[in-house]
Amino acid sequence: MNTQQLIHTLASDLQAGAGPAPARPRWTRLAVLTALASLVSLAAILLWLSPSSHLAHGPGTTIVFSALAGAVLAAGAFWATLKLSYPEGRLGLWWLFVPLGILLLGLALEMYHTPSSSWMARLWGNSPGACFLCVTALSLPILAAVLVALRDGAPSSPRLCGAMAGLLAGGIAAALYTLHCPEDSLLFVASWHVPAVLTVTFFGALAAGRWLHW
């Protein structure tokens, strides 16, 4: 097939195709799929995991700071993922300092108000492995949905785009998981939830390298 023939084939495919380009902006598709998958993770928490005993006393410092950091991380990552799904999309990573700053501020408050002798016990908590696995597992349906939404995008750097998708999924899962997490310490959150989010980020980059190739 020479190039001229190809151009004419493509043009006839254009006319035979769906006609006008999809009117819906792409961010709605990403948002809807992300929200639906988040509901799946939320349902899993509500159905299978008991509500956090700390919620009974109203949201405390740990819940507020970790949920806020997760939500801000997810919002920033949503924007970054969307931006990178266009071929010409470029990205700054400065916004990552916002959720990080929230977490560090919460940590500083907690360490100011608690004796340093209790820090190690707080850091290890009672169920470090389970929380790490839960946050990772709860992220996966969201990550899968985001990757599906990204399939019709065209990221120039699929791995970076996938990593942002992982941060998006991890941020949402970490925020939702505060509804259950039995530990009341940001030292715990920073040592076990954050590595879980980073693991999901790594998965996202890995999966995107395979699936988002175009």
Added chain:
Amino acid sequence: MQDREQQWAADMRAAQAGSGEAYIRLLESVSTSFRQFAGLDLRRFGLQPSDVEDVLQEILLAIHLKRHTWRADHPFAPWLRAIIRHKLVDFARRRRRRGELPLEDFPDIRPVAPVEPSFSMPLRHLLGDLPRRQREVVEELGLGGASVADTAMKLKMSRGAVYVAFHRGLAALSAKFERDRS
């Protein structure tokens, strides 16, 4: 430069609204620009002059398959540049993986003009070496004369995937035919 950007953007808008005429004008104009650019810059990517049309066809395919990712309120040229760059890097990477050396490394061998594959060639005995998908698509489309839509339905692939497989399959056949002949 400014004129071209405006012309491209206008043609792409018309194409997204369904105008085949504007689409052909756009793709031809992009091809002309790419050939000019490629003549100057291709070696930087480790490609040979005879690769220009192959890369160009992959770029045109990518433009077609990803045309919905251009937003009408954004400039066209940066979008196009990103696609061209992505496909050039991709092509060069595959070339390196196959371990082919650029002909320029051998001073007394000159690159030959690429041969256009045509279906009257004795294709069938060459088809066997292609990956299964590519073989099926080339058989359906090229030898069987089926339409892209029918082939996509029959093989349960997206139309885009059919185009890509067809194009890759033909390129591989063309290369193989060249090798067999020499």
